[in-house]
Amino acid sequence: MQNALSGAAIVELENVSVTYPHGVTALTSISLQLNRGEFAVVLGMSGAGKSTLLRTINYLRPPTQGTVIADGLGDLSNPQILRSHRQRTGMIFQQHQLIERHSALQNVLMGRLAYHSFWRSLLPLPQIDQRIALDCLERVGLIDKALTPVNVLSGGQKQRVGIARALAQKPQLMLADEPIASLDPASAHKIMTLLQTICQADGIAALLSLHQIEFAREYCDRIIGLAHGQIIFDGPPAALESHHLAEIYTDQTIVM
Numbered sequence: 001m002q003n004a005l006s007g008a009a010i011v012e013l014e015n016v017s018v019t020y021p022h023g024v025t026a027l028t029s030i031s032l033q034l035n036r037g038e039f040a041v042v043l044g045m046s047g048a049g050k051s052t053l054l055r056t057i058n059y060l061r062p063p064t065q066g067t068v069i070a071d072g073l074g075d076l077s078n079p080q081i082l083r084s085h086r087q088r089t090g091m092i093f094q095q096h097q098l099i100e101r102h103s104a105l106q107n108v109l110m111g112r113l114a115y116h117s118f119w120r121s122l123l124p125l126p127q128i129d130q131r132i133a134l135d136c137l138e139r140v141g142l143i144d145k146a147l148t149p150v151n152v153l154s155g156g157q158k159q160r161v162g163i164a165r166a167l168a169q170k171p172q173l174m175l176a177d178e179p180i181a182s183l184d185p186a187s188a189h190k191i192m193t194l195l196q197t198i199c200q201a202d203g204i205a206a207l208l209s210l211h212q213i214e215f216a217r218e219y220c221d222r223i224i225g226l227a228h229g230q231i232i233f234d235g236p237p238a239a240l241e242s243h244h245l246a247e248i249y250t251d252q253t254i255v256m
């Protein structure tokens with residue numbers, strides 16, 4: 001295979017830095033591989049660079065230095081490679097980013113657009129796409145809400161529609177930016193269980209950003225700790241000790 005990364009990596013960041021136009025550096029010299037089949041989390045204080053890291057992995061925020069390489073595809077600075085990488089990368093957002101007046105099904109169908117040209121996507125999508133979207137709604141337990149406008153769904157249900165939309169892309173990589181931040185603990189556990197189960201069943205690599213250390217420990221098999229745009233810790237939950245947390249959450253008291 002051309003442009004294959006070593007080992008199990010699906011995407012690799014090499015010496016990546018991101019500086020925003022007004023001069024804030026959000027990431028500094030990040031080198032990181034995300035591996036197939038892993039369910040990883042990035043932890044860090046507000047402003048540590050978690051969202052920027054996730055967005056850089058699909059070039060919603062291109063690096064100002066360094067490269068992002070997708071396995072089997074190559075450097076994301078090439079527009080064609082980026083298009084292929086985005087097609088196989090699902091994105092889940094804290095605020096769902098759904099079209100509120102559209103039904104759950106219409107929103108999930110958006111996940112199929114990456115498989116069609118711009119002009120084709122202006123027409124109703126083929127039946128096969130409708131079937132895939134309905135399957136995805138079924139997997140997140142919302143088949144009975146397929147025709148319900150999203151604006152009458154609960155926060156947890158909206159997040160499940162967001163997961164179904166990402167899933168409809170048939171992704172190999174899932175990026176989830178604070179997927180449980182606006183949910184109560186019971187709904188948050190449901191969403192984490194759902195994400196973990198689906199990613200495991202479909203062999204999807206996942207990188208989530210979270211604020212809740214206890215959720216990261218319970219569900220994830222790899223923790224990446226960021227502080228001030230740099231990686232402070234990268235390892236399994238069992239290796240994360242209080243001194244790492246003190247470094248990640250520099251201004252906060254840590255309760256273990």
Ligand SMILES: Nc1ncnc2c1ncn2[C@@H]1O[C@H](COP(=O)(O)OP(=O)(O)OP(=O)(O)O)[C@@H](O)[C@H]1O
Pocket residue numbers: 020021022024025026044045046047048049050051052053
């Ligand atoms: N669009 C932007 N333009 C300018 N600066 C930005 C932009 N987005 C983020 N930043 C800055 O980059 C730094 C990292 O922000 P980022 O959103 O990646 O952190 P975060 O860890 O995700 O924070 P939070 O947990 O609050 O979402 C911060 O200093 C932030 O102010």
